[in-house]
Amino acid sequence: MSVAEMCMLRWICGHTRKDRIRNDDIRDMVGVAPIEEKLIQHRLRWFGHIQRRPPEAPVRIGILNHFENTRSGRGRPRLTWEEAVKRDLKEWNVSKELAIDRSAWKLAIHVPEP
Template sequence: MLYSAECWPTKRRLVQQLTVAEMRMLWWFCGHTRRDRVRNEVIREKVGVASIEEKFTQHRLRWFGHIQRRPPEAPVHSGVLKRVGKVKMGRGRPKLTWDESVKRDLKDWNISEEVALDRGALGD
């Protein structure tokens, strides 16, 4: 379910949908149904898996570290880290970008950008 998830700017709705799908698989895996009224935390603990939201964050920060370690002339920098200036904004709320998702993850997990350069710190 998380194939190429490191590049997705994840909204709460997407995370919720994937969490529901994952929990259905875990219930099935454990042989439970919703009628058994077993809490999600109990099933997660029994199987030993982290929440999908944590996995999203780990994948995204690992990819961020990979990009940061690349040389500045690498093609990944031209598409991800550079902004186009002087573009007229449309109406409504701006779309969530990958950069904003990474900044939110770094803030939520209290990680500095320098830690991203250390491969061992993020499990790369």
């Protein structure tokens, strides 16, 4: 994903890989944050929204996407949204309980633009 992002940013700037300009310099010229960080930020923002919902809400209970009696396919199981959120919380050193306070949560998960 980051390769495609850098390809588009280089195209916006009018440079090619042959120009041998560093990715950080290209990103500073355009003034955007890395797409992976922005995706994590949006995933954690949605997680905060879910945490602030009442406990009986369908999205909080997991009724909306919980399937029973389905066979799992061969190979490694797919990464679930919950597992991705747990990984992001651990990687960014943010506690799950902080999501209750909306203003503190927004500050904790904010990705600044360069």
